[in-house]
Amino acid sequence: MNYHLVRKEQFRMRVLRIDEKLAARPKPSIQPVERFALGSGDCLILCAGFEERVLGVLDTALLGSVPFKVVVVEYLPFVPQNRSTIIREKCVQSGLSFSEITYDRLNPIGFGGLLLERIADCNGRIIVDVSGMSRLLIVQVLVALGSRKTSFHQCSVAYAEANTYPPSQSEVESKIAKLDTDPTFSVLFLSSGVFEVTIVPELSSPSIPIGQTRLIAFPSLDAYQLTALRAELQPSRFSFIHGIPPNSRNAWRADAIRKINRLDTVKHDSHSASTLDYRETLHCLLRLYAMHSERERLLISPTGSKMQTVAVGLFRAHLDDVQIVYPTPKAFCSPTNYTKGVGQVYLLPLDEFSVALS
């Protein structure tokens, strides 16, 4: 009798799919740091954007004394206000060896592979500072890192918050009021219009395209992003993940985003996840995958916060049957209207994610 029980318990099991393995893994939390030390074999990848906070992680790392390597991602089209000159000066002053790599926002295909070639000789830790990176770039970088033999071993994400995040509540409300009276009025804040829905083959899903498509998106203050995704991709189903800002002062944004995007006119299911704690987004994506991947082709548009995008990148690094689609903004508003100041710096070690991939 005992024999039977033992056998039965032994076999009452399932094979864990890759998403279930990822769901089952403990996930590190994002850690606030005041300073962190990098070694001479370590490499910091950062983006020369125009926000003040793009310097936050570099400055924090420079508080440690050992020189490290820096890879500066330069954006095309070039924005004069970006901070590449300051970054270069800081590297020179601090005796850091640095190299530059260009990321063409309007033609980003294959960037992950190029970056891997650039950091191939890095034998220490790799820190990816996502503070100034575009959403698509974040996903490309993380998926590229995950594809290495060593996967995410010795990799971390670094992130600097800003002190203030425009637009203000009053600005948004006044534009929403205008929208009510003029249906063709464009509510624009940080970016305007959509250049195209960008697809990069390395983030494409090769599975046979039967069944319907589900778009998983993070509605934002730029309604054109969702409009373009709907128009170009015509998905059958929608899942929207609403960002919950860590600071309750910004809680008004969720409702404003609903109004600007007229979400009440789109049949969808709603989910919420912190804009800072990436684990909530990752769990949400894993739940959606478990529910729908058997019957639907999943499209994910990483239009949420930077840390939500990190979750998308980690998710896509494990699940290559998910298609990434990204509404590349046509233009950005004046850099002076962007985030202000440098807030808390965070570090997220990614080593744990190598296990599920292996």
Added chain:
Amino acid sequence: MRANLPQAGWFIGQHLPNRPDIVIIQLVKSGNDGHVFKGHSDSLTRDWACKVIPRNNLVIGAGGKEVWRSEVLKANSLTNTAVVKFEQQIDDWKNDVAGVDCVVLVSEFVEGCDLKDFIAKNKGTVTIAFVTSFLSTMLNLFHEMKLRGVVHGDLHAGNILVQDRSAYDLLSPRHVFRVTDFGVAEATSDRRFKDDFDQLADLLRQLLEQVSYTAGSLKEKFDFNVLNDKFLARYLPERDRTREPMARQPELLFKELQGIDAEFDKYAGEGSRLLNPFDFLNCEQIGDDESLLKSLYSDRFLGLDVIGSGNNVVVTGPRGCGKSTVFKSLSLHHKSQVGEDAPAETKYFGVYYRCLDLYFAFPRYVIPSRPEALDIPVHFVTATLLAGFCEVFERWALRHFQEEYRACESRVAIKLWDILGIAPPREPGVETLRFVTAELQKQRRKATERQQFASDAKRGIGRCWGVDILQRACEALVESFSFSKSRPVYFFIDDYSAPKVTKALQSSLNRIFMQRLPHCFFKLSTESPVSFSSGDMDGVEYVEGREFFMLNLGLVYLHDDSDKKLAFIEDVFHRRLSAVERYPVKDLTELVGSNPFRNWNEDARQIRRAKRITIWGKENLSNLCSGDIHYVINLVASMVNAVGGEAQLLQSANTPKVSASVQDKCIREEAGEFLRNLKGSCEHGDKLVEIASAFGIVANSFLRWRNSTNEKGEPPWQACRIEPHDALSLTGPAQSLYDELLRYSVFIEDVRGKSRRGKTVPRLCLRRFLIPYFNLTFNGRDSIPLEPEDIELLLTAPDLFEAKFRRRGLDEPRADELPLG
């Protein structure tokens, strides 16, 4: 015990004591019980498997009874061909000098490898088809074992053989599963009897662990989950039938396994019901809910006869005109799902394919500079379409012609492997369409990977299929069965539109899609005539009317004066309103009324007097429609919402239920909403709206201030189209805007007729539902005549165009303006 095993090397070259014709030639493997050797008989010209077991490892019963003997021979009662049986005669093999005191069990020698080696060689690449084939074989065997009271007792991956049958056996499948070592566990001293079902579960686990879930198709994912969640987690390990009726019931389990396909097919979407007649506005929203699609699909769709004809057809029309709905509804998959696939009604095998998939695999495709990379898209599309066809064909054939299909499948599969030029994997089941489909899925993946390195000269590309493979494979398939001969394959290729499917990509794929052969026809839907490229990369220009027929639904609807359009719209609404239980309105007339009044001149005068007219009634809904039925449904939905929704309709005693003023307001608001969305839809959305507005303002000023001179009574000039006087020669930026206007159907290009100068120049008709927004009439008589440079001006500087052409008072003759009359 392994310690009892004699030196294996001693046996090599020895003859079996009582079968001297058999000589041991090779050690195959050694286990705990004994050694397995390959023996050969020259006289019989065949190989044998010789299992040598030390006597000390055998179970001896009371009084020295050789109970082991009956154990190993028990399996000989089985008739299942998967069983590897031992010869009845079991001989001793003794040699005191060498310390050998064994028995030798002789059985046929199975060429191939065991499952353990197979798994080791195929880590992460085991296919679901292989797993299913294995499980079917085992459950079929278990069924007989149960009936005959036989157990194996030591099923493990080393005892399952993946046999490669001799190539000279033309009848049977080349690769099959075999099970060996029946009764050996019970016969040997370790007596490590293991439950067969538990062991099968463990084998299933080992196989599923090597399946790449993310690499599979949706069907394969479904199969994986059923095997994992049901067979592995519940059915196989359970012993108690009160908890699990399938427990220990191989016959039921076998049937359950065979029924997975039907279970997958049974899924009817999310079980969506139409709760509101205006839900599921387009085919994409309906998704895989086939019954809903059926209930909403109208066979009064204009142009259906052209689409169903035995020709290559390019269908174009504004977004939301129902192209996808029709294409999907004509596919065999849909027809099977809704029970309309009876052989007598199946004139062709329709395969639906949405080109979003091409966009994902080949974004921004350009013709590669490396010649060997040219056919990557062809390879990809061939694999995709053929896989789609094989899948639906197999299910349809099994449903209606199972016997013939089963009898011929293996022959057809071999033919397909041959056409594809791929050596089939050495696995059981490869001579099935399912395995071919699994291979095609792999080839798709290969093609996308190759594409990523298409420009990297350091990377090899490998061989790609040519443009003839799809045709040849389809021909081989349909011609191999009596029931499918004479039925062609129709590939419904949806959304074959630039820029998503770039013109370069089209020029590569047109080499397949424009072929004229009897077995395959291609129906391509594209957003607008400019989103389709009619040439190919070899420089061949395909001719409309010869290689393909063009069906421009926008024009069909624009020019329909037979009331077919209204009949279609009424049918669509009737279906939707009836599909919702107890909906208070059953037809369009009841909802919006009938307003057959058609005096455009009077309307125009009214606009002059009161600045606007009230547009209402079902006839005007028809007037508003440029084929974009989805817009009309959405519009009526907004009208119903505006009057308070279903509850208010129920209470309302008005006729029609939605008042004329509400209808009119909604018509204008929805047009505004279209323009707002257009702004965000593409890179130059703002500009497109400016162009449309400039034209609308100018056209309205003509209506207000100019009269038609060739009509009695000189009615107002009512133009809602542009008539170029000469062929356009636009600059790059202007051409790009022109194409975008057509792509989003802001204007619809009308290629019929000639300009006043006798030139064949397409006219540009304003999308119908924008006509009231700009206070124009539906009168199709007049146009705004423009020189090509003025069209360039409209496109590049709409504000200047407006300033130049807008009338602000009674006819002001302008020196540089063309006469209207």
